[in-house]
Amino acid sequence: MSADGRETDPVDAYVAELTAALHGPPRAKARLVEEIRGGLADTVEARPDRGLSLDHAVREAVREFGTVAELVPGCQRELTVAQARHTAKAVALTAPFLIACRYLAGTSGDDSAGLVPRTAQLLAVHAAGVAIVATLLAAAALAATGTLARRLPTVHRLPLVVAWTGTTAGIAMAVTSLALATAAALATNWPLLACAGVLAAVSHAAVAGAARACRRCARLPVPGTPGLG
Amino acid sequence: MKADAVRGHLDGLLLAVLEPGPLHGYAIIAAVQQRSGGVLELRTGTIYPALNRLERTGLLSSSWQSSGERRRRCYELTDAGRRTLAGERTAWREFTAAIGSVLNPGPAPGLTA
Numbered sequence: 604m605s606a607d608g609r610e611t612d613p614v615d616a617y618v619a620e621l622t623a624a625l626h627g628p629p630r631a632k633a634r635l636v637e638e639i640r641g642g643l644a645d646t647v648e649a650r651p652d653r654g655l656s657l658d659h660a661v662r663e664a665v666r667e668f669g670t671v672a673e674l675v676p677g678c679q680r681e682l683t684v685a686q687a688r689h690t691a692k693a694v695a696l697t698a699p700f701l702i703a704c705r706y707l708a709g710t711s712g713d714d715s716a717g718l719v720p721r722t723a724q725l726l727a728v729h730a731a732g733v734a735i736v737a738t739l740l741a742a743a744a745l746a747a748t749g750t751l752a753r754r755l756p757t758v759h760r761l762p763l764v765v766a767w768t769g770t771t772a773g774i775a776m777a778v779t780s781l782a783l784a785t786a787a788a789l790a791t792n793w794p795l796l797a798c799a800g801v802l803a804a805v806s807h808a809a810v811a812g813a814a815r816a817c818r819r820c821a822r823l824p825v826p827g828t829p830g831l832g
Numbered sequence: 833m834k835a836d837a838v839r840g841h842l843d844g845l846l847l848a849v850l851e852p853g854p855l856h857g858y859a860i861i862a863a864v865q866q867r868s869g870g871v872l873e874l875r876t877g878t879i880y881p882a883l884n885r886l887e888r889t890g891l892l893s894s895s896w897q898s899s900g901e902r903r904r905r906c907y908e909l910t911d912a913g914r915r916t917l918a919g920e921r922t923a924w925r926e927f928t929a930a931i932g933s934v935l936n937p938g939p940a941p942g943l944t945a
Contacts, residue, residue: 631884637858638880638905645858663860669875684888716917752889753916 613644620671626820627682628689630745635678662676673787681697683820684748687762690769691741692746697805698741701727701734704779704798725787730779737772762821769814776806795816834927842882844920845872847913849927854908855898857883883907 618640624634646664700805704727704745744765748757780802787794849855849863860883861876883905891913896915897906909917 634905635880635884637876637903639877641902641904642857642861642876642880644902647896649858649862656836673875674877676876681881681884681888687883687890721906750887750890750912752885752914753891 613658614647617643617661617665617671621674621678622670623676624675625682626798626816626823627679627686628816631685631689631737633683635682639674639678649808679820679823681819683762684757686813686817686820687765688745688748690765690810690817693746693813694737694741694765694769694772694807695745697776697810698734698738700798700802701730701772701776701779704730704783722784726782727779729776732750733771733775737775740768744768760821762817766814766817766821769810769817772805773811773814776802776810780806836904841924842879843915844893844924845887846879846882846886847909847917847920850907850909850913851917854906855905856906857943858904860907886913 618636621634621639622636643664645669647660650660650664670686684765747755747761782803784799836903846860849867850859855863857880858876861879864872864874882920883892885893887894887907890910892907892909893910894905897904898904
């Protein structure tokens with residue numbers, strides 16, 4: 604029974620418990636949960652005894668279908684991989700901005716501009732290096748969890764590696780944004796300032812958020828097989 | 833047969849029942865049970881992450897289909913899935929032939945009078 608006194612549908616209760624136990628990208632999680640809800644409803648409907656008592660039919664269907672505790676390890680492994688792929692995509696799509704900024708900083712270089720713009724250029728060069736490594740790692744992670752996973756088992760710690768790659772890229776983006784914004788303000792270079800603003804927004808909205816979610820998924824204790832499949 | 837014994841062969845089983853055409857999750861598990869004469873026991877719910885994984889690796893494709901008020905995700909084999917299924921069948925034949933020759937040995941060559 605729910606808090607407001609109404610009878611809770613046992614299938615809804617099962618789905619609510621499963622939803623609370625799983626973590627991952629919202630769309631992937633919603634899709635998986637909706638499929639499972641439909642599957643459980645089909646299992647209940649197929650029970651020959653469903654006309655006697657819904658609670659009894661659901662109990663028997665859950666025994667056939669698997670309890671939430673039995674389903675969570677497999678579902679969470681898949682959602683953790685989905686979160687790692689989501690983070691890797693965010694890194695692969697946004698890290699090239701850092702490389703572009705390195706060229707922006709380079710082409711707008713002015714030896715007489717002072718210490719701050721030169722420091723910004725130096726930071727942009729280092730951030731571009733971070734971006735190149737992060738992009739390569741993200742691409743490798745996408746391949747390893749995509750078609751390559753047919754032949755190779757997914758490395759258990761891959762989601763954690765992707766999470767920290769995303770975190771590093773996010774920090775590099777934030778630092779570069781700040782440095783370039785400062786440099787651009789001093790040099791009254793508005794294109795750079797705009798680029799830094801975009802970088803800051805992308806960094807915090809996409810990469811940092813995805814990396815944070817990926818760290819949380821990768822740290823979840825998931826009993827079962829050592830590989831992620 | 834318990835779920836643990838089936839686990840290593842789950843991908844092959846799922847690909848095989850999808851060979852004739854697209855099916856949704858519950859129909860897939862029903863097809864596995866029907867084809868095995870009810871011998872293979874699987875926790876129905878555990879196939880959903882497996883189906884997601886097979887789709888992620890490009891062996892299956894899927895789409896939502898409406899049936900009355902219910903939406904069901906239907907899966908079908910891709911070309912890569914058909915090739916993988918053929919490979920699974922070959923590997924299974926070789927495996928069962930090797931195990932069979934150990935469990936049911938014929939007369940050893942050179943030992944007959």
